[in-house]
Amino acid sequence: MQLIIHRGTKEIGGSCVELATGSTRILIDMGMPLVDEKGERFDSKVVENKSIPELIASRILPAIKGLYQGEEKGFDAVLLSHAHLDHYGLLRFINPAIPVFMSSGSTKLIEISSQFINTKLELQNVTVFEQFKPLVIGELMVTPFLVDHSAFDAAAFLVEGNGKRLFYSGDFRGHGRKGVLFERFLAHPPSNIDCLLMEGSMLGRAKGQYEDEKAVEVNLTRFFKEKDNIAFVFCSSQNIDRLVSIYRAAKHASSTLVIDLYTAYILDRLHTEHSRLPQYDWPNMRVKHFMAHRDTLERSNNKHLLDKYSKTAIKIEEINLNRKHMVMLMRDNSIFRACLRK
Ligand SMILES: [Zn+2]
Known part of the structure; x- marks a missing residue:
């Protein structure tokens, strides 16, 4: 088995690994770099309006023969470990004739990102x-090995061929809500591995305030109980473990968690993957409708969902009247600033 690491040895993310035998060629992950060549934050807009040869010349796309649109297909498959852009963000440039393999949760999150945050990726030729x-x-x-990571339904991969065994860890952790997966993996790792490719996104950091996701939930509960005004929690709506912690903490503190339509939609889409994910119509959960999210749902043929999510809709007036018992999920964006003014 031949291994070529096209990107990812000197940086976090941007991962792109090729594995080949005499007759089979696969790629694992097609990540967008997090930093540029000068070590500055990578600006994802630089890939827009550029041709594939231009992107290869500027070393944004790795020079890989047989991978991209407009040339003869030279790969049997692309495998994606999880739905974070530093692992799939350059996927839209590959030849659509190449089958792409990913988990069901990743497929849904990537589709949602394409609708809501305009990643310009239309998933084609996907095998779940x-x-x-x-x-x-x-x-x-x-x-594929399900791993604990902030991306839902993330995978590591064991690849076997030509008498060799390679393990690609993908991003993983042991402190999330599925930390048991990491413990089980350590107790029963795959045997006789010839090559381990391991992500090093956090190879060490000072001891933080919170040991694990459970500690985050406990501390949020305490904070929500003690507060005497609305609490805004900044969190990615795709960080499902954290959403669960915030919801459980709000519920324990007899508060209402207010989510937006984007978050309600993500939880709804993932409900079939995991029936215990909190939903828009669960107790202590309400949905604030913002125009931008309404427009996106309408544009993506999901207008019917607006009626569905209206059942637990909440207006600013009601939030203002019960501030002490409100927890609002937010991101640092124009919607948040508009909300503060009201
Ligand atoms: Zn990740």
């Missing part, structure tokens, strides 16, 4: 894999 179920791709056998 089942975690822990081996896939045969030509001469290679790939087994």
Whole structure:
């Protein structure tokens, strides 16, 4: 088995790894870099309005023959570990004839990002894999391993072929709500691995305030109980573990968690993956409708969902009347600033 790391050895994210045997060629992840060549934050807009040869010349796309649109297909599959842009953000440039394999949760999150944050990626030729179920791709056998990560339904991969076994960790952690996966993995790791490719997104940091996601929930509960005004919590709506912590803390503190339509939609789409994810119509949960999200749902043929989510809609007036018992999920954007003015 031949291994080529096209990007990811000297940086966090931007991951792109090729594996090949005599007759089979696969790529794992097609990440957008987090930093540019000068070490500055990578501006995702630089890929817009540029041709593939231009992007290769400026070393934004790795020079990989047979991968991109407009040339002869030279890969049997692209595998995505999880739905974070530093692992899939350059996928839109690949030849659509190449099958793309990813988990069901990743597929949904990537579709939602394309609708709401305009990643310009139209998923095509996708095969959804089942975690822990081996896939045969030509001469290679790939087994996805569900891992604990802030991206929902993230996977590591065991790749076997030509008598060799390689393990690609993808991003992982042990302190989330699925930390047990990491413990189980440590107790029963795949045996006889010839090569380990491991992400090092956090190879060490000072001891933080909170040991794990459970501690975050406990402290949020205490904070929500003690507060005497509305609490705004800044969090990505795709960080499902954190959403669960915030919801549980709000509920324990007899407060109402107010989410937006974007968050309600994400939780709704992922409900079939995990029936215990809090939903828009669960107790202590209400939905604030903002125009931008309404427009996006309408544009993406989901107008019917507006009626569905209206059942638990909440208006600014009601939030203002019950501030002490309100927790509002937010991001630092123009919607938040407009909300503060009201
Ligand atoms: Zn990640």
